[in-house]
Amino acid sequence: MIEVEQKFLLNPEQEEKLLKGATFDYEKTNIDTYYDTEDYTLGLESLWLRLRNDRWELKIGQNKNSKVSSRTHVELEDDLSIAVKLGLPGMDLTREIEIAGYKPFAKIEKTRRSYLRDGLRIDLDNCDFGYAVVEIELLIESMEEQQEANDRISAFAKSIDLDTRRVRGKLIEYMARYLPEHHQALLDAGVLDKI
Ligand code: V4E
Helix, strand or coil: CEEEEEEEECHHHHHCCCCCCCCEHHEEEEEEEEEEECCCHHHHHHEEEECCCCEEEECCCCCCCCCCCCCCEEEEHHHHHHHHHCCCCCCCHHHHHCCCCCEEEEEEEEEEEEEEEEEEEEEEECCCCCCCEEEEEEEEEEHHHHHHHHHHHHHHHHCCCCCCCCCCCCHHHHHHHHHHHHHHHHCCCCCCCCC
């Protein structure tokens, strides 16, 4: 699955405008626990390994020299694909992750209200550490579609007067607040855009 998403911070008027005519889809609370080695091996490769409730997920970002937008991610959700990407055998992923030295470094509980509007998915996320962010998202079949998808999201955001300046995602905001060394290491390595 390839997802293209843009994040926004909203005031109450913008939220009202954004949700006008949108269809409510679902509300769900997830607990995401992020894993990496002590020297951030995964983060430095733009790999984001998390246990979402009790299932492993791996988000694969673009490397810093890629022409593909840093807002485009491939997401793996089955243990075998994750194991292959991490170079693990894939017989017992949880145990193999532990043996390989990956440890939890951040835990975020997030409640999402998800809506559909104009063919876009709109996710309003509220995190337990007091950060709220909205993601507008499109799923695409191939990387060739990513520019068009980004343009479509941007055009929609502009049409309802959202502030289109880049904002931090949930994990990046968490790291900036509570894990400054980790955050700085990824900024210094050019893995994270300076926001
Ligand atoms: C993709 C990514 C990270 C993983 C966590 O991202 P987050 O926005 O917290 O949650 P998300 O959107 O994956 O949750 P879901 O929508 O699946 O529930 S941490 C960093 N990145 C990439 C990234 C980057 N390279 N540069 C900047 C400035 N931000 C994010």
